[in-house]
Amino acid sequence: MVPFLGHGIGLRTKHFPDLLEQGRRADWFEVITENFLNVGGRPRAVLEAVRRDRPVVLHGVSLSVGSVDPLDSDYLRDVRALADAVQPAWVSDHLCWGTFGRHNAHDLLPMPFTEESLAHVVGRVSEVQERLGRRFVLENVSSYLTYAASTIPEWEFLAEVARRADCLILLDVNNVFVSATNHGFDPGEYLRGIPRDRVVQFHLAGHQDLGTHLLDTHDAPVADPVWALYRDAVRRFGRVSTLVEWDDHIPPLDEVLAQAEKARALEKAVLEGADS
Numbered sequence: 001m002v003p004f005l006g007h008g009i010g011l012r013t014k015h016f017p018d019l020l021e022q023g024r025r026a027d028w029f030e031v032i033t034e035n036f037l038n039v040g041g042r043p044r045a046v047l048e049a050v051r052r053d054r055p056v057v058l059h060g061v062s063l064s065v066g067s068v069d070p071l072d073s074d075y076l077r078d079v080r081a082l083a084d085a086v087q088p089a090w091v092s093d094h095l096c097w098g099t100f101g102r103h104n105a106h107d108l109l110p111m112p113f114t115e116e117s118l119a120h121v122v123g124r125v126s127e128v129q130e131r132l133g134r135r136f137v138l139e140n141v142s143s144y145l146t147y148a149a150s151t152i153p154e155w156e157f158l159a160e161v162a163r164r165a166d167c168l169i170l171l172d173v174n175n176v177f178v179s180a181t182n183h184g185f186d187p188g189e190y191l192r193g194i195p196r197d198r199v200v201q202f203h204l205a206g207h208q209d210l211g212t213h214l215l216d217t218h219d220a221p222v223a224d225p226v227w228a229l230y231r232d233a234v235r236r237f238g239r240v241s242t243l244v245e246w247d248d249h250i251p252p253l254d255e256v257l258a259q260a261e262k263a264r265a266l267e268k269a270v271l272e273g274a275d276s
Contacts, residue, residue, distance in 0.1 A: 002168065002200045003089055005055050005241040007260040007267075012246070016046050018253045025054050026260055028089070030243050033060040036086075037078045051086055057201070057243075058088045059170075062104070065124045065138070066097035066111045076131045083132065089241075090200060092137035092170045095121070095158060112147035113157040118164075125165040137200060138162065139170035142178040142207075142216035154179070155193030162198045169194060171240075172203035173233055174226050178214045187229055191236050199237050204230060204263060205245040219248035222259060227266060234270040242267065 006027030011019075018024050029050055036047055050056065060079065063071075083091055096108040111117055129136045140158055152160075162169050171194060180187035204227075206220030222230075222244065234240070244259040269275035 003055070003241075004239050005057075005089060007264040008057075008241070008243045009256045009260050010243065010245055010247065011047065011050060011056070012250055013043075014250045015253045015256075016042065019050060020046055024253060024257075025050070026257060028055040028057065028241070028243075030057045030059045030245075031086075031088070033058045033079055033082065033091070033093075034062055037075075037082055047086065055089045056086060057241075058083055058086065058091045059139075060091070060093035061108070062098065063093040063128065064097050064099040064104075065093060065128065066095065066109075066117065066121055067099045068097075068120070069099045069102065071124065071127060071131075073131075076128065080132050083134070090137045090168065091132060091134060092139055092201070094139045094141050095161065096141045108141045110141060110143035110145065110147075111157070113150040113152040113154055114147075115151070118152065118157060118160060121161050122164040125161060125167050129165070129167065135166070135168055137168045137170045139203065140172050140175050140179075142172075142175040142182075142214075144182055144213060144215075146183055153185075153189075153193065155190040159193055159195055159198070162195065167198075168200045169198045170201040170203060171199045171233065171237070172205075173230050174203060174205040174207060174222070174245075175216060177223075177226050177229050178207050178216050182213045188232060191229075191233055194237075196237055199240055202230065202233060202237075202240050202242040203245055204242065204259070217248060218245045221255075222262075227262075230263065231266055231270050231275055234267050239267065239271065 008028035009026045011029040205218045
């Protein structure tokens with residue numbers, strides 16, 4: 001059974017002194033997998049210090065599970081070694097592609113939502129789970145374009161990948177809101193299309209409104225409409241481990257922790273029926 005971890009934050013270099021010298025902690029920490037592969041020194045020391053008294057989760061950004069390139073065996077071997085050493089609560093990455101012909105776009109590019117790509121992703125996720133020796137968690141990405149070939153709503157695609165591959169879901173609430181605004185769909189319909197028993201984590205983050213579209217930036221506090229959608233997510237899915245992402249223009253640790261505490265308070269209000 002997947003544990004409920006509480007309300008966490010990302011483990012970021014800027015906060016290392018606070019974490020090491022003052023021992024300040026969130027409920028749990030999400031670690032960018034690639035930052036700790038085959039790495040020692042201070043980063044590994046911080047990770048080990050945090051892990052001694054808090055759960056951690058490994059969150060990857062370069063698996064490229066939707067690519068047609070072969071899965072990177074060396075990468076998966078290194079991820080498994082890190083997971084074996086750290087024993088994370090789970091390991092996650094994104095429903096996207098980012099590599100083609102061994103070239104890396106260094107971006108999380110959206111999938112075409114077709115039956116062909118569905119079968120492809122299901123096979124890839126199943127292989128990843130076999131190589132890692134554990135169930136995998138897949139996250140929805142924010143997007144700025146759609147494919148003319150797509151025939152399946154994104155939420156149905158993600159739900160079906162989880163069902164067929166028997167994997168779990170990291171539901172990024174900010175990404176749902178960003179994509180819904182950019183493409184004109186109902187974010188509530190997205191939430192209703194995701195099975196309750198598959199969601200093990202929420203993401204919350206800031207974004208920028210560029211007028212013509214929203215851009216997922218993780219460089220600001222969570223926006224009010226995303227907090228509202230988070231309330232809806234809690235109503236549907238109940239208590240789910242929630243993490244605040246802040247990756248650019250990172251403020252002092254207390255400000256990020258305050259966002260996690262706001263998530264805790266909103267969740268409590270919803271579950272106790274005090275939120276209306």
